[in-house]
Amino acid sequence: MEDPRYPIGRFESVNRPLAPEERRARIEAIRALPADLRAAVAGLTDEQLDTPYRDGGWTVRQLVHHVGDSHVNAYVRFKLAATEDHPTVRAYDEKRWAELPEAKTARVEVSLAFLEALHARWVAFLDACGPGDFARTLHHPEIGDRALDFMLELYGWHGAHHTAHVTSLRARRGW
Numbered sequence: 001m002e003d004p005r006y007p008i009g010r011f012e013s014v015n016r017p018l019a020p021e022e023r024r025a026r027i028e029a030i031r032a033l034p035a036d037l038r039a040a041v042a043g044l045t046d047e048q049l050d051t052p053y054r055d056g057g058w059t060v061r062q063l064v065h066h067v068g069d070s071h072v073n074a075y076v077r078f079k080l081a082a083t084e085d086h087p088t089v090r091a092y093d094e095k096r097w098a099e100l101p102e103a104k105t106a107r108v109e110v111s112l113a114f115l116e117a118l119h120a121r122w123v124a125f126l127d128a129c130g131p132g133d134f135a136r137t138l139h140h141p142e143i144g145d146r147a148l149d150f151m152l153e154l155y156g157w158h159g160a161h162h163t164a165h166v167t168s169l170r171a172r173r174g175w
Helices: 020-041 060-083 094-099 101-105 108-128 148-173
Strands: 137-140 144-147
Touching: 020 060, 020 108, 020 148, 060 094, 060 101, 060 108, 060 137, 060 148, 094 101, 137 148, 144 148
Parallel strands: none
Antiparallel strands: 137 144
């Protein structure tokens, strides 16, 4: 049985600048995420949304809100790296954010609509970047110095990772 924490596998970087077609594929994954996540949760009841995707894991509702929280942080990090010389970005305690009352109770539609707007802006930004822009770097206190190519890989994977949490749960439960 697959590890329910990593239904598409753990994140693995190619550890080099991305080729143009690799970069395009990651941007397309970011472009597709809002529709993919919306489709993954379509038709779920509140009871199903409040079901953990695995033992000890977040609920589907918390996952959806987490993706919004994570991706807004990512968008800001990309913009900081594009406009500042090697900025240090902030980490945030994603586990504590997921335990906040709105992350446990807010309608998922709020974060789905937020992701649609956020990703439209993010993809417009990414589409306008050239190869030199993706070589720009930032410092993240938890993962060190990283180029935007690495960050693009990470967030292209991240959305698919959490979408697969939902689709895997649905498959296991027959939803």
